Amino acid sequence: MNMIEVKGLRVVAGTAPDPVVEIVKGVDFTVKKGEVLALIGESGSGKTTIALSLLGHARGGCSIAGGSVKIGGVDVLSLDEKGRRALRSRTVAYVAQSASAGFNPARTIMDQVTEPALLHKLMTPAAARTKAVDLFRALALPAPETIGARYPHQVSGGQLQRLMAAMALITDPAVVVFDEPTTALDVTTQIEVLAAFKKVIRELGTTAVYVSHDLAVVAQMADRIVVLNGGTVRENGTTAQVLDAPADEYTRQLLAATMRPEPELVSNIANDPPPLLEIRNLSAGYGRIDANGVPAVRVLDDVSLKIVRGSTLGVIGESGSGKTTLARVVAGLVDRARGDVLLDGKPLPAKLSERTLDQYRRVQIVFQNADTALNPSRTIADILARPMNFYHGLRGAAAQKRMLELLDLVKLPASVAKRQPGGLSGGQKQRVNLARALAANPALILCDEVTSALDTVVGAAILDLLGELRRELGVSYMFISHDISTVRAICDEVIVLYAGQCVEAGQRDALSAPPYHPYTGLLIDSVPALRPGWLDSRRALTAGALPEMGPAGDSHELCSFRARCTARIDGKCNVTPPSMKKLPSGAEIRCHHTAADLTRMQTADTVAA
Numbered sequence: 293m294n295m296i297e298v299k300g301l302r303v304v305a306g307t308a309p310d311p312v313v314e315i316v317k318g319v320d321f322t323v324k325k326g327e328v329l330a331l332i333g334e335s336g337s338g339k340t341t342i343a344l345s346l347l348g349h350a351r352g353g354c355s356i357a358g359g360s361v362k363i364g365g366v367d368v369l370s371l372d373e374k375g376r377r378a379l380r381s382r383t384v385a386y387v388a389q390s391a392s393a394g395f396n397p398a399r400t401i402m403d404q405v406t407e408p409a410l411l412h413k414l415m416t417p418a419a420a421r422t423k424a425v426d427l428f429r430a431l432a433l434p435a436p437e438t439i440g441a442r443y444p445h446q447v448s449g450g451q452l453q454r455l456m457a458a459m460a461l462i463t464d465p466a467v468v469v470f471d472e473p474t475t476a477l478d479v480t481t482q483i484e485v486l487a488a489f490k491k492v493i494r495e496l497g498t499t500a501v502y503v504s505h506d507l508a509v510v511a512q513m514a515d516r517i518v519v520l521n522g523g524t525v526r527e528n529g530t531t532a533q534v535l536d537a538p539a540d541e542y543t544r545q546l547l548a549a550t551m552r553p554e555p556e557l558v559s560n561i562a563n564d565p566p567p568l569l570e571i572r573n574l575s576a577g578y579g580r581i582d583a584n585g586v587p588a589v590r591v592l593d594d595v596s597l598k599i600v601r602g603s604t605l606g607v608i609g610e611s612g613s614g615k616t617t618l619a620r621v622v623a624g625l626v627d628r629a630r631g632d633v634l635l636d637g638k639p640l641p642a643k644l645s646e647r648t649l650d651q652y653r654r655v656q657i658v659f660q661n662a663d664t665a666l667n668p669s670r671t672i673a674d675i676l677a678r679p680m681n682f683y684h685g686l687r688g689a690a691a692q693k694r695m696l697e698l699l700d701l702v703k704l705p706a707s708v709a710k711r712q713p714g715g716l717s718g719g720q721k722q723r724v725n726l727a728r729a730l731a732a733n734p735a736l737i738l739c740d741e742v743t744s745a746l747d748t749v750v751g752a753a754i755l756d757l758l759g760e761l762r763r764e765l766g767v768s769y770m771f772i773s774h775d776i777s778t779v780r781a782i783c784d785e786v787i788v789l790y791a792g793q794c795v796e797a798g799q800r801d802a803l804s805a806p807p808y809h810p811y812t813g814l815l816i817d818s819v820p821a822l823r824p825g826w827l828d829s830r831r832a833l834t835a836g837a838l839p840e841m842g843p844a845g846d847s848h849e850l851c852s853f854r855a856r857c858t859a860r861i862d863g864k865c866n867v868t869p870p871s872m873k874k875l876p877s878g879a880e881i882r883c884h885h886t887a888a889d890l891t892r893m894q895t896a897d898t899v900a901a
Contacts, residue, residue: 295466295499296323296346300359303341303350303523315341315354317523323467323516328493328500330514330531332507332546334749335718337520339503343469346501347384348376364466381408385460389472391452395444402440405459414463427458430495431488449611450481454488461492468493471503475745478610478774479818486512486820486827505747507550508820511535512827519543531824549752550777550822566637567598568768569622569655569736574631576621585630591617593792593852595631599736599785602762604769606783606800608776608815613789615772619738622770623657635736653683656729660741662721666713672699672724673709679731698727701764703757719750723757730761740772755782776803776819788812791852798879807890809881811853851882859885859893 303316316338323329331339341354348368350356361368363384371379380386385408388394395404405427406420415423421440428436431454444452453473460468470489474482490513493500502513510517510531517534519527519542527540538544574595579588592614599605607615620626622633624644633640635654641647659665666675676695680686686694696706702723713721722742729737739758743751759782761767773779779786780800788796788809796802796809803816820826849869854860864884872880875887883890 293325294322294362295325295327295364296321296329296501297362298322298342298345298359301342301345301361302356302358303338303345303354304357305354307355312357314357315523316345318359319520319523319525321518321525321528323499323501325499326497327516328502328514330502330504330510330517331520332504332510332517333520334505334546334747336522338523339505339520340471341523342520343386343471343501343503346467346469347380347386349380378412381460381465382412382414382463383465384467384469385463385465387453387457387460387468387470387473389475391456391473392444392449394456395452397444399443400440401442401444401447401455404444405440405455405462408459409462412463420462423462424458427461427492428455430492431455431458432484432491433458448481450477450485453477453485457489457492461496461498464496465498467499467501469501469503472505474509475504475506479776479815480610482509483818483820483827483830489513490827505749506820507535507546507748508822508826511822511824512820519546535822535824546748547822549748565601566634568601568636569597569599569770570632570634570637571595571597571622572632572634574618574621574628574633576617576626576628576631578626581627581629587629590629591792592621592789595787595789595792595794597787597794597797599768599770601735602766602768603784604758604762604771604782606779606786607770607772607789608774608779608786609789610774610815612791614792615774615789616740618789619657619740619770619772622736623655623738624652625657649683653732654735655738656732656734656736657738657740658722658725658729658742660744662718662725663713665725666721666728668713671710671712672716675713675724676709676728676731679728683732694731698731701730701761702727703753717750718746719753722746722754726754726757726761730765730767734767736768736770738770738772741774742771743778744773744775751778758782774815776815779803788815793852793882795851795853795883796879796881798875798877802875802877802879805877806894807875807877807887808879808894809853809883810857810859810885810890812881813890813894814856851884859890861885 298319298321301316301319304312304314306312319342331342333339345356345361348371356369368379402421402424405424409415409420410417424440425436428439433439433451433454474485477485504510514531516530518525521542526542527534527538534543538547575593577587577589577591581587597605607618609615617626621628624647628642635651640651673695676698677691680691680694695709699706699708704720704723743754771783780803783800786800786803787794788811790811796812802808851865851870854865861884870882870884872882874880
């Protein structure tokens with residue numbers, strides 16, 4: 293029996309007699325009861341627009357212009373507004389991409405999770421609270437009995453995403469729409485959230501539509517895949533067929549975008565001349581710094597690194613590991629408590645106000661979220677004019693010429709100059725963000741998760757662009773990411789941060805095969821493989837959820853990863869600080885285990901997986 297039937301669905305932007313743009317162009321698909329269907333495609337393909345139409349909803353400025361949408365035999369599009377309100381969250385529930393934007397910061401989690409059940413008068417407040425606690429337990433949330441008393445800011449991103457799923461599931465809906473619910477999460481958190489979603493969907497026999505641009509994620513969640521491009525269906529088949537024998541050329545392009553070639557490594561010639569950037573024994577954090585040089589909230593502990601001219605250093609770790617703080621220290625946006633930062637062998641003042649204009653110009657930062665980094669009320673021409681004038685005194689015709697060069701460098705048409713950020717796609721905005729950094733003519737660009745919010749194809753294009761700019765301009769990057777496959781694609785050297793400590797450092801090849809630090813191993817094993825069943829086999833291997841990442845504890849000299857490490861040696865790891873040791877790959881790790889021990893353990897894990 294089909295739970296969802298979509299026929300000839302058309303969605304347009306704009307209203308007649310003005311010009312209208314067709315966003316969704318006659319889409320057909322069905323979903324059987326208890327089946328999980330994935331809608332796949334890059335940004336702008338119509339995935340979310342189609343998903344929202346299942347709730348009888350079109351975004352502002354858009355309207356459903358034709359076709360039919362049936363849920364359990366009910367024609368959604370023929371319902372009046374009252375009928376659609378009754379349908380939403382009762383029959384069809386929605387889990388959005390950003391849980392933080394979906395929760396009210398002023399109300400407790402329990403109030404918000406139980407609200408749909410109370411609004412639809414499905415149960416008493418006491419029964420709704422009991423059901424919510426059962427869902428918290430089913431979704432593997434910590435302290436299920438008491439987490440509801442917290443406020444949204446008091447839980448992690450991964451927990452909030454699962455709480456949003458609990459809010460969707462509390463009414464026992466026939467259909468749940470998951471709209472990119474793990475895109476913003478780091479790899480280890482994503483595994484926990486996906487496993488929790490999959491378990492609950494299986495147990496409740498829920499019919500689900502899963503919107504994503506990540507084929508490896510979809511391979512774990514979906515029974516069938518619909519591939520979308522430009523508002524049309526390019527392919528519709530079982531997950532195994534679409535991944536193993538794609539019939540459409542566009543599907544093959546999507547698969548190719550997930551397999552990235554690695555660039556040539558940049559060699560470091562006898563450390564002469566000095567590295568472009570060198571960090572020695574850096575400690576940093578937030579709040580008052582005491583007499584011993586320790587901040588109230590310690591984020592980075594004794595971190596050292598080098599970036600050679602024209603090379604790219606990857607900094608990887610989960611949310612909360614200190615990656616962004618490291619970039620902000622280099623950019624002069626966060627004070628350092630101890631340690632030195634050298635640019636071309638010369639000390640770089642900690643405070644931005646104490647740096648020379650040239651030092652300020654030579655180190656630029658590109659933030660993760662281009663939406664908040666670009667002024668929405670300015671044109672792209674205005675946004676690029678500021679750094680050109682500030683650093684180089686360019687105005688008039690010279691500034692106009694340079695602006696066109698910058699747009700050309702980042703592969704944007706000159707017509708973009710007259711538009712505001714709101715009129716650009718996510719990938720275009722990130723290119724403008726990059727062009728603004730390049731306007732300063734920097735030596736080093738700090739890239740903070742610049743592709744994490746972008747879909748696979750657009751993210752791949754940005755990585756290609758970064759590589760091209762590096763070859764053409766000789767610019768160096770510190771590339772911050774939680775995605776190991778992205779770091780492998782673009783970086784020469786890699787450092788792995790965990791709770792503020794550098795636990796591993798070496799060339800990119802060190803991530804290719806064991807041995808590596810146990811935490812690096814966890815990150816590598818958390819990257820979804822492009823094959824159905826990978827998630828289930830990995831969960832069986834790791835036997836459930838990992839503890840949350842916490843601070844390093846009372847002694848910051850001990851291994852910061854010891855509380856979560858499955859290979860820890862009690863009586864040693866919790867007593868003696870580990871020393872840095874060299875692995876056969878040339879990488880250095882902070883660990884008590886020998887390279888032979890790690891190889892044996894990690895090879896066994898790989899075979900078992």
